[in-house]
Amino acid sequence: MNRWMAFLCGLNFAVGLCIAGMTQPGKITGFLDFAGNWDPSLLFVMAGAILVYSVGFRMAVKMPKPLFENEFQIPPVRSVDKKLVFGSILFGAGWGLAGFCPGPGIVSLVSLRPEPFLFVISMVAGMWIFEKTQTR
Amino acid sequence: MSEFITPFYGGVLIGAAALLMLLANGRILGVSGIVGGILNSSTRNQSWRFYFVVGLLAGGVLESFGNPSVFAFTISRSWVAIVVAGLLVGYGARLGNGCTSGHGICGVSRLSRRSTLATILFIATGAAVVFVINHLLGGQI
Numbered sequence: 001m002n003r004w005m006a007f008l009c010g011l012n013f014a015v016g017l018c019i020a021g022m023t024q025p026g027k028i029t030g031f032l033d034f035a036g037n038w039d040p041s042l043l044f045v046m047a048g049a050i051l052v053y054s055v056g057f058r059m060a061v062k063m064p065k066p067l068f069e070n071e072f073q074i075p076p077v078r079s080v081d082k083k084l085v086f087g088s089i090l091f092g093a094g095w096g097l098a099g100f101c102p103g104p105g106i107v108s109l110v111s112l113r114p115e116p117f118l119f120v121i122s123m124v125a126g127m128w129i130f131e132k133t134q135t136r
Numbered sequence: 137m138s139e140f141i142t143p144f145y146g147g148v149l150i151g152a153a154a155l156l157m158l159l160a161n162g163r164i165l166g167v168s169g170i171v172g173g174i175l176n177s178s179t180r181n182q183s184w185r186f187y188f189v190v191g192l193l194a195g196g197v198l199e200s201f202g203n204p205s206v207f208a209f210t211i212s213r214s215w216v217a218i219v220v221a222g223l224l225v226g227y228g229a230r231l232g233n234g235c236t237s238g239h240g241i242c243g244v245s246r247l248s249r250r251s252t253l254a255t256i257l258f259i260a261t262g263a264a265v266v267f268v269i270n271h272l273l274g275g276q277i
Contacts, residue, residue, distance in 0.1 A: 005160035006184040010191020013153035018199035020146020024209040032266040041143040048147025054245035056155040066162030087232020088254040092261030094224025102167040110196035111207035126226025
């Protein structure tokens with residue numbers, strides 16, 4: 001695992017999010033407001049990202065191994081389960097409620113405004129609750 | 137026109153970042169999984185996760201100098217609503233094994249059935265919540 005590559009991925013990802021407007025919660029809630037003044041931005045963000053990744057993914061996994069690891073760690077094909085369904089429903093409710101998801105929430109911390117801090121601290125708390133309540 | 141091209145270009149960069157993670161380290165770029173893994177005591181080799189998060193912040197700092205308007209947003213949400221949202225997003229993403237990046241971009245691109253369903257579900261519930269806030273509660277909560 002190359003740490004500096006991870007750093008570069010984070011940096012590249014954050015710049016993309018900012019340019020795409022995704023650090024602005026109003027863009028997210030605007031996209032989710034299908035019955036109101038709908039903002040299609042997120043659709044174009046998804047289109048750009050999925051276009052690059054769907055082509056790139058298929059080419060990348062043909063390599064014998066990634067550049068800095070011995071093997072690819074691609075999630076195995078699994079069936080849909082209750083955890084996936086309930087988790088995604090809870091996630092969506094929170095996403096619509098504030099207009100932040102994990103990446104943009106963290107990137108927005110650099111604005112030093114209170115809302116991203118409140119969001120990220122409670123998001124980490126939510127993740128921590130999950131870790132503590134999980135039955136292994 | 138730029139209102140479509142700019143988000144598309146941002147999306148291309150996001151896709152490129154996710155692709156770099158795959159090419160270099162062989163992993164799916166999922167922000168909630170990377171951050172959540174820091175809290176999971178059974179996860180070995182943690183440091184790259186911190187480097188990723190610091191990279192996110194560094195990218196934000198770069199943009200805040202080059203393009204400060206990206207953080208000049210208005211939020212019509214109370215602090216209570218934001219805390220509840222954070223708890224739901226954090227817990228939900230871990231329970232559902234992913235968020236907008238891991239499921240919405242990487243998973244959908246791989247044509248994963250789980251990720252595609254997750255993406256449809258979180259857009260649908262997000263839309264339902266926004267409908268209630270914007271059209272039944274007057275746009276604030």
